[in-house]
Amino acid sequence: MKSIQEVASEFKVSTRTLRYYEEIGLLKPGRSISNQRTFSKKETAKLKLILRGKKYGFSLEEIKEMVLLFDLDRTGIQQLERTVEYGEQKMLEIDEKIAELTQIKSEIQQLHTLFSEKLTKLKGEMLDE
Amino acid sequence: MKSIQEVASEFKVSTRTLRYYEEIGLLKPGRSISNQRTFSKKETAKLKLILRGKKYGFSLEEIKEMVLLFDLDRTGIQQLERTVEYGEQKMLEIDEKIAELTQIKSEIQQLHTLFSEKLTKLKGEMLDE
DNA sequence: TATAGCATTGACGTTAACGTAAACTTCAAG
DNA sequence: CTTGAAGTTTACGTTAACGTCAATGCTATA
Numbered sequence: 001m002k003s004i005q006e007v008a009s010e011f012k013v014s015t016r017t018l019r020y021y022e023e024i025g026l027l028k029p030g031r032s033i034s035n036q037r038t039f040s041k042k043e044t045a046k047l048k049l050i051l052r053g054k055k056y057g058f059s060l061e062e063i064k065e066m067v068l069l070f071d072l073d074r075t076g077i078q079q080l081e082r083t084v085e086y087g088e089q090k091m092l093e094i095d096e097k098i099a100e101l102t103q104i105k106s107e108i109q110q111l112h113t114l115f116s117e118k119l120t121k122l123k124g125e126m127l128d129e
Numbered sequence: 130m131k132s133i134q135e136v137a138s139e140f141k142v143s144t145r146t147l148r149y150y151e152e153i154g155l156l157k158p159g160r161s162i163s164n165q166r167t168f169s170k171k172e173t174a175k176l177k178l179i180l181r182g183k184k185y186g187f188s189l190e191e192i193k194e195m196v197l198l199f200d201l202d203r204t205g206i207q208q209l210e211r212t213v214e215y216g217e218q219k220m221l222e223i224d225e226k227i228a229e230l231t232q233i234k235s236e237i238q239q240l241h242t243l244f245s246e247k248l249t250k251l252k253g254e255m256l257d258e
Numbered sequence: 259t260a261t262a263g264c265a266t267t268g269a270c271g272t273t274a275a276c277g278t279a280a281a282c283t284t285c286a287a288g
Numbered sequence: 289c290t291t292g293a294a295g296t297t298t299a300c301g302t303t304a305a306c307g308t309c310a311a312t313g314c315t316a317t318a
Contacts, residue, residue: 005294015295020276034284036295052233056226057186060275069240080248087241094234097185098227104181105223111198112216119209134264144265149306163314165265189305 001030001038011047018047024060026050026067046070056097066090130159130167140176147176153189155179155196175199185226195219 008015021027022037027046029037039047046067053063069083137144150156151166156175158166168176175196182192198212 003295014277016276016278019296024275034295036284049233049236052229055186056230057184066237069237077248077251080244080251084241084244084248087237087244090237091234091241094230094237098230100181101185101223101227101230104178104185105220107178108195108198108216108219108223112213112220115209115213115216119206119213122206122209132265143307145307146305148267153305163265165314 001040002044004029004037004039007039007044007047010044011051013051021047021050021060024064026060026064028071042070130169131173133158133166133168136168136173136176139173140180142176142180150176150179150189153193155189155193157200171199 002010004015004018008018018027018029018037022029027039027043027050029039029043032038049067049070050060050063053066054060058066065086069087131139133144133147137147147156147158147166151158156168156172156179158168158172161167178196178199179189179192182195183189187195194215198216
């Protein structure tokens, strides 16, 4: 069980951010006798997922859905089926994102090649003078 | 040359968004005689890059740097060298993002497998009754 | 020529995701 | 026991990325 400061510095976020994530239902840390937040392994795992999600452009609202995978008591069959479906859909979305990133990379790559050649040529011209 | 409405509906953004992108220096459409914005191929290409960049979580400020690759007169050697370096760095960043996405996917994959098994088991139990 | 439909430039409004400050409590160290 | 660091809640402030509205201009067509 970690304190809010420990978690904050471990993940390089502010304590305000952690409280905010609790406020909007993303995290659900426990409480000590003196009412201080305690973060279990599960919560830090969730936080890791949240931060990774943010890094590639999901809103906290979207992330919330994904994090629910960690929280819900998946007892009923219907619940489980929905969860499984949801997971499949998310994986498809991720595949799309990867494809787009690859696309962007190749565009940059082209520009890069273009400029590199231009540069080589320019340097050559300098030697000619 | 396309009008603002043509571009807006083609890319499914608002005209306001296009004006905003001009306001912050991302796009630089030309003007018709009657002062109406005209979008060249280059501008729409830039817009495409902008929207793709947004989709995976770059801020407009970050995107601005990337879009500059399209705009600058790359005449001087120093400029070109900087540009080439910048492009290399960006490609590295993209590789990182792809790696993280792959990581997220595998985490979801694990949860998915877990729940799928649970589901299969539950369904089996139902038949046993 | 009047009217409808798109364009323009301000300028103020809105929302997400926190930052920051105030007022208070709790805990560990001297 | 006091003092300082870290915790709590409450609440107002801030910034990016637009939305929305008002006032106005061009222009094609009935």
